[in-house]
Amino acid sequence: MKTQLRLFAGLLLSMVLLAGCASTTNVPDLSLNPSGPTAFRVGTEIVTVAAVQERLERDIGPAVADLLAQGQTPEQIEQLANESNIRGTVFDRMVQDALLLQYARRHGIGVDATAIDQSALAQVPLDAEAPFISQTEDRIAIARNQLAFEVIARNTRADMFNARHILVRDEATADQVLAELAAGRSFAELAEAYSQDAGSIENGGDLGWTARGDFVPEFENAAFSIELNTPTKVTTQFGVHVIEVLDRAENRAFDTFEQLQRSQNAQVFFEESFVLWYEQLLAEAQASGELQVSPGFDPNTVPLPIPE
Numbered sequence: 001m002k003t004q005l006r007l008f009a010g011l012l013l014s015m016v017l018l019a020g021c022a023s024t025t026n027v028p029d030l031s032l033n034p035s036g037p038t039a040f041r042v043g044t045e046i047v048t049v050a051a052v053q054e055r056l057e058r059d060i061g062p063a064v065a066d067l068l069a070q071g072q073t074p075e076q077i078e079q080l081a082n083e084s085n086i087r088g089t090v091f092d093r094m095v096q097d098a099l100l101l102q103y104a105r106r107h108g109i110g111v112d113a114t115a116i117d118q119s120a121l122a123q124v125p126l127d128a129e130a131p132f133i134s135q136t137e138d139r140i141a142i143a144r145n146q147l148a149f150e151v152i153a154r155n156t157r158a159d160m161f162n163a164r165h166i167l168v169r170d171e172a173t174a175d176q177v178l179a180e181l182a183a184g185r186s187f188a189e190l191a192e193a194y195s196q197d198a199g200s201i202e203n204g205g206d207l208g209w210t211a212r213g214d215f216v217p218e219f220e221n222a223a224f225s226i227e228l229n230t231p232t233k234v235t236t237q238f239g240v241h242v243i244e245v246l247d248r249a250e251n252r253a254f255d256t257f258e259q260l261q262r263s264q265n266a267q268v269f270f271e272e273s274f275v276l277w278y279e280q281l282l283a284e285a286q287a288s289g290e291l292q293v294s295p296g297f298d299p300n301t302v303p304l305p306i307p308e
Contacts, residue, residue, distance in 0.1 A: 036048045036049060036050045037049045037050075037294070037297075038294045038297075039051065039052045039091075039094075039293070039294060039297050039299075040094075040095060040098075040291065040292060040293045040294060040297070041291070041292045041294075042095070042098040042099055042101075042102055042285065042290060042291050043102050043290055045098055045101070045102070047094060047098060049297070049302065051094075052090070052091060052094065052299060052302050053302050053303065053305075055090055055093075055094055056087065056090055056302060056304065056305055057305040059090050059093075060086060060090070060304075060305065061305040064077060064304060064305055064306055068306070068307075074304075074306045077304065077306060078304060078306075081304055082300070087299040087300050087302055087304075088299055088300065090299070091299035095282070095291065096148075096278065096282075097144055097148055098291075099278075099281055099282065099285055099291065100147065100148045100151040100152070101144060101147055101148070102290075103151050103281065104147040104148075104150065104151050109147060109150050109151060109154070110147075149257035150256070150257060152257060152260070152270070152274055153253070153254040153255070153256055153257040153259065153260050154253050154254070155253065155273070155274050155277045155278070156253065156254050156260055156266075156269050156270050156273050156274040157251045157252060157253050157254075157269065157273040158211040158212055158251070158252065158254070158263070158265070158269045158273070159211070159212045159224070159248075159249070159250050159251065159252070160209045160210060160211050160212070160248070160249050160252045161209070161210055161223040161224060161245055161247070161248045161249075162207075162208065162209045162210070162245070162246045162247040162248070163207050163210065163223050163243055163244060163245045163246060164187055164191070164200070164203075164204065164205040164206045164207060164243075164244050164246065165195075165197070165200065165205050165207060165219075165241045165242060165243040165244070166187070166190055166191045166194055166195045166197075166205050166241065166242040167195050167196045167197040167238060167239050167240070167241050168194050168195070168196060168239060168240050168241075168242070169196065169239050169240070170239075170240060171233065171235070171240050173194060173240070174233045174240040174241075174242050175233075176194075177190050177194055177231075177242045178231055178233065178242060181231050181242070186204075187204060187205055187231075187244065188204025188205065188206075189204075190205075190242075191204050191205030192204070196239060208259075209249075209252070209255065209259070210223075211254075211263045211264075211265065211269065212224070212265070213263070213264045213265040213268075214262075214263055214264050214265075216236050216237060216238070218234060218235065218236045219234055219236050219241060219243070222234040222243060223243065223245055223248075224248065226243070226245055227245075228245055228246065228247065228248070229244065229245070229246060230244065230245075231243070231244045232244070251273075254269075
């Protein structure tokens with residue numbers, strides 16, 4: 001039974017921790033409309049107990065329904081929810097969302113309205129009689145996610161290099177590329193003419209900013225050690241690379257959430273940098289009174305979304 005409960009708890013937690021997006025224009029007013037008892041406040045944003053209950057329904061309602069369909073009783077689901085602190089996890093996520101939204105507002109981080117429209121339309125078809133009205137809640141949730149992910153990217157850091165390369169089959173070809181570069185031919189031209197790396201040809205061989213751990217060791221060791229702006233040969237299991245490192249940076253923030261997602265060590269960077277940054281943000285908000293949990297409020301008293 002204990003093993004079973006742990007598996008169910010994992011299912012519930014996985015529903016909470018799923019997520020995805022980007023940034024740019026104006027920050028929308030996403031403050032909740034307070035009605036009923038307050039759970040917590042961040043700045044001027046008030047989050048009600050009813051909102052916590054709605055978030056539980058959204059985040060773990062499908063998992064609860066699955067467990068009921070598998071024959072688990074409400075008592076068993078209640079037990080595993082308590083053992084895994086699922087209510088506390090959802091509540092902490094709500095506090096984090098509110099703090100990150102406040103941070104986004106204060107630092108001029110906006111949303112990409114086009115991306116929100118596309119995402120909302122993909123999730124819920126338009127109501128012909130009331131276009132867009134039925135999608136308001138979805139749009140707000142997507143916008144909140146987009147802002148939160150952008151803040152996460154800007155506060156997750158790693159050692160990075162900015163490079164471009166041309167991948168060829170042998171050293172003789174690499175030497176030819178180096179000679180043509182020395183003669184003044186452009187890197188982008190040569191990438192189009194010689195490179196075997198289809199993924200970077202369109203960008204003239206440009207790899208952009210890349211975090212430590214994303215390339216094979218031979219390539220990466222060179223990227224972090226060779227002289228800047230000096231094309232160099234590097235041999236890896238894929239062939240011979242003519243690599244030019246344009247810049248390097250220690251502890252550099254990611255430009256976008258998508259860039260962080262693509263990184264091989266995204267989880268490590270998140271835990272080693274963003275988590276520490278967020279813990280400090282949370283502590284400062286608590287100490288200053290910006291974050292206030294209502295006296296006597298306990299997320300574990302909020303009912304689970306179990307149908308009667």
